[in-house]
Amino acid sequence: MRPVNAVITKIVDETPAIRTFYFDTSFEPIPGQFVMVWIRGVDELPMALSYENAITVQKVGPATSALFELQECDSVGIRGPFGNGFDIKKGHILLVAGGVGAAPLAPLAEKAGASGLKITTLLGAKTKDELLFRERFEAVGDVRVATDDGSDGTHGYVTQLLDDAKKYSQLYCCGPEIMMKMVLDKVTPSKVQFSLHRYIKCGIGICGACCVDGLRVCRDGPVFSGDVLKKSEFGVYRRNECGERVRV
Amino acid sequence: MRPVNAVITKIVDETPAIRTFYFDTSFEPIPGQFVMVWIRGVDELPMALSYENAITVQKVGPATSALFELQECDSVGIRGPFGNGFDIKKGHILLVAGGVGAAPLAPLAEKAGASGLKITTLLGAKTKDELLFRERFEAVGDVRVATDDGSDGTHGYVTQLLDDAKKYSQLYCCGPEIMMKMVLDKVTPSKVQFSLHRYIKCGIGICGACCVDGLRVCRDGPVFSGDVLKKSEFGVYRRNECGERVRV
Amino acid sequence: MLSLTLTGLKLKNPLMLAAGIMGTTGGSLKRIAENGAGAVVTKSIGLEPKGGHSNPSMVEVDCGYLNAMGLPNPSYKNFQGEIDLAKEAGIPVIASIFGGCSLDFSEIAGALRADAFELNVSCPHAHGFGAEIGTDPELVEDITRSVKKATQVPVWVKLTPNVTNIKDIGLAAQRGGADAVVAINTVRGMAIDVESGYPILGNKFGGLSGRAIKPVAIKCVYDLYEALDIPVIGVGGISDYRDVIEFMMAGAQAVEIGSAVGNNINIFNDISSCMESFLEEKEWTLEDIHGMVHRV
């Protein structure tokens, strides 16, 4: 597919560094799927769909900064949705979100909530201000919070809240790789689904830029079960845009 | 579509100069549609489907001669079916066939017969031996015969049998252009459908080689209503393979 | 709102029939004209009547067609009547012509009356070694110049994409005095019947047209627009209005449509009305989109 022209209909400041951009187009994603967002003349970036018709973006570099300069009525080009998305299992599920990692988990929470699942969310961020989508998670279940600076909830990493993992039927995790690796080391791998971040070039499973060992994050993922990742390079190193190994 | 490999399963001598080639493939045509028959290494020719899975060929030149050399188990490449086919109208219909022109009319007769229409056929040929598909027409209705040499039926052209055209709801005609022109001049044009012969190159409506005025025989035809042809070059001239006008 | 002046010719819209499509008879050209084309280009016409290559002369492949018609044509000596008939529809009729050397071309252009000539310098029948003459800048310049001398009407030169650098050929045409270039002719290609090992086309290989070649044509038009001062006319793979917009953004002032006419004889009317709505909605004119990609 060629990029679809998506006009920005609304922009919401979620936290000081994170904004949600709503479009005039619904992409009907499975929670966890992503789109390639083309900021014309600048770059094209992978972004999870945080709503059927929206992405939620943390400003981290040139392209996300360019995105933050766009106004309502401006447009971007969007290809997707791509990837597999989360596999929703029955029972009492636990969501573990770090920073902007809450973006793909919030629609998952809402979909699981709508089908009557019991949901607990562990929500982490650097500071209280940066906690993302707290209300969306609270609307469908319990939320426990951790902040790096202790400004809200537990002081420290969200992984510290992960003591009773056994009682959940399935865990869903998205956040910095370091944090996800800690989760993987702490729980039964087959019970966790991780949404991974790798450098995405083509987005359609051909170039191989996004591979974690032989697995394509853009096509076979971005969601992988922990047991697939257990013996992989996940948590050890990733690739930069040249394909060089970079320690996580 | 690329040519389909069609294996010859049976060859039947219909007349001294006309043979039917049956294939292992059914083309599910509308009566009157044709296929492009590729005799590999030789040429590709338009041929009406005389059965769902067969063509009936008169040997007239190099390519048809090459076809006559093929045996059972040999194969040809077939593209199609192409063209519009006959539009079967209710009532008492009249078929007017000259020579190998009986090929597209016989499946029409059978289809019309199966749906209960009353059918009369005027069948013409040079000699008695060359009368094609007489039994197929007789099986579904009356048949009246004319031969150029008087060896069977009326002595003369089949058009001589065409006195009571008014009583038929629709006429269907295929044969030499001269003969079809005589039919067109004799009856109400809107009541006759003619299956035309023009030089076919592409067979898919792009090159324009087969045009009768602006109409493509391969795509808009090969079947045309008489009123469309009335003021056209039909019966006056055709084009040779260079596109030069040639008097009919 | 779609009208324009192209090398001096007034067109009601920038959509023209490409050479070799429904272009051998006055009747078929007229039918296309009546179906909304801004202008029509005839089949390429040569010195002597030619029957072309033996069949199969065209076959559908993935996303396009391969053809090797072999330039069947009745010769210019039998063609003026067809042009005159086509003219009855009231739009410009452009005669596509071909030959093996500049003398052939100027003989034909000197004898035929048409609103413009399109020189098909991409035919594989050149005198000499059988290479396509359109791959040799000097020949292209020479042919263009001699046709310009032989006629008063605009002369367009149709380029082949089967070259290392299409700009060189475009520049040669411009030097020869061309009023416009047309890009592209078909892309060299071949298809083989896997059941038998035979090449499917009677001529063994042929030219690829249709949607498959659109990105190739867009790049050629883009390059030519950058290099030349004369208008570029785009052709190759157009099947809907967005394709036309894409060509014009790449730098085409007008376009020609070939293969897609087969499945939609009314394509000129269809595209015109879609283009009008699109431009209206975007509040763009033809001028705005012409070459737009070079300005963003």
Place this chain on the structure above:
Amino acid sequence: MLSLTLTGLKLKNPLMLAAGIMGTTGGSLKRIAENGAGAVVTKSIGLEPKGGHSNPSMVEVDCGYLNAMGLPNPSYKNFQGEIDLAKEAGIPVIASIFGGCSLDFSEIAGALRADAFELNVSCPHAHGFGAEIGTDPELVEDITRSVKKATQVPVWVKLTPNVTNIKDIGLAAQRGGADAVVAINTVRGMAIDVESGYPILGNKFGGLSGRAIKPVAIKCVYDLYEALDIPVIGVGGISDYRDVIEFMMAGAQAVEIGSAVGNNINIFNDISSCMESFLEEKEWTLEDIHGMVHRV
């Protein structure tokens, strides 16, 4: 029944992974190897680490893809480990390499251990005037010769179709001592976003791959088979077993598969088994179909 010896390498089947597809990491090469490929070709590796062009670097178009990755690669200095990892799967691993001149190429080939080298002489980064080096026969001959001196393993030269006459380039590679040629790399192309007038690719234009280019590739293979004495390896638009048969009939001794891997990572196994059934039914061997179109 599908096994063959290609420039001295033993392959269990003639189906190889094309350069630039899942070829940057040992892990991804290994995965393809385990999914049935006869051999794998790595991403093209250069002198220094390169991040490639900015995104979008690939977009789907009608019947194919346009890409302008810009040869992202970690440099040969960081690549031996990936090759060694890929080798664990037990099939030949061919290193694709690129550079701006023969010195670059021979430096890389001298330093890397692989079962063969494939020279990507179709990258747009040549020293000098920025033209593709693969369009200049002398450069191609020179580069091939210097790599042959730098290594003992077979050297294949991968050709661009974006030339007037691909035979000339193939002959140059053969003169330089190439053990095989590989045809084709992508076809020059471009796509424009009609909503904005922007070229879709970050690099503005790119290379067309996928089904759209198969007829072009078949013709190139056909021409090269006629002109050369060394084996021709076919690539371009293969997505099922019939495509492979078509390439082999045109003259390819083996093939590479690129874009189609995206939608079917198991394509090597799938095609192998279909090919076996087809050949069995036809009572043909690989030898029978190799170059068949030249014999009928």
